[in-house]
Amino acid sequence: MEPWEDELLLDDDFSEEEEDAEEQIEKTSLEMDADGFADWEDASDGAPEDETLEEALAEERTLELESELEQDEHPRDYNAELEDEEEEAAPTSEKRLKREIRAEALRRLEEAARTESDFLTVVDEWNKLDRNRERRERDHENL
Secondary structure, eight states, X not given: OOHHHHHHHHOOHXXXXXXXXXXXXXXXXXXXXXXXXXXXOOGGGGHHHHHHHHXXXXXXXXXXXXXXXXXXXXXXXXHHHSOOHHHHHSSXXXXXXXXXXXXXXXXXXXXXXXXXXXXXXXXXXXXXHHHHHHHHHHHHHXX
């Protein structure tokens, strides 16, 4: 045996680490439930929920900032989307007709949906309308 190996065998540093580990285990409280399963009590139990909430909040803030930047760079002309006085007074304006045609097409899609893919198409249309409505509300708040 080499002299350096003797020193390693005689060195008792590992026993201190083991004692520290045993003390730490004794300090943490381990409770047994009625069903015999152990439940560790430590502060990390709620951490994943908090992290996911923080990530979702950060993502939402990022999207909000991006929409504000988009609005600043490319402002929408809402007056062009609204009917003017002549169109409003007319019995049928082009914009009103287009809106009614889209609503009727969606209603027909909803009534004709029979398969899963048909329903997914309807849900996609609803989501698109919701996104547009939310975008208009956000842009209105930003203005």
